[in-house]
Amino acid sequence: MDTGMEVIIFLAYAAGLLIIFLLGKFFALSGKWILKAVLNSFCGGVILIAINLIGAGFGVHLPVNLLTGFGIGTLGIPGILLLYFISG
Template sequence: MEPFIIFAIIAGLILCLLLVGAPVKPIRLLGQGLIKIVIGAVFLFFLNALGNQFGIHVPINLVTASVSGFLGIPGVAALAAIDYWVV
């Protein structure tokens, strides 16, 4: 085999690895973000179920689910405090 063919094959393999491997990380980040939003919606569901006794009701939408999903329990507590004292 000629050296040019070997270099072309190696360059083609590197190009294939770059094209296939590049989109994996953004898709993984998007998936993790969606999982956090779903977990935040579950947090809000339990907050609404338990907070109904105290008059706390935080609507479950994309913004509140994102806040509670990415911030966790402190985010849920902040949303509950905003609902209790501000709204």
């Protein structure tokens, strides 16, 4: 085999390994982001249920669904206030 051909094969393997490494990093970061979003949505839903239980005596009711849970889980207290003012 020619030395030029061996260099090309080596570079092809190196490029393949680099692509696999970069794809692995991308999917690892995406997985962490998705897990964090699901956990925040769950916590937001729990907070909404608690607000509805406590606020029932005061006439406060906020809708509980995936979108509102995600919004409160992501935004925190400003998300609760925003949802309260939007729901009227």
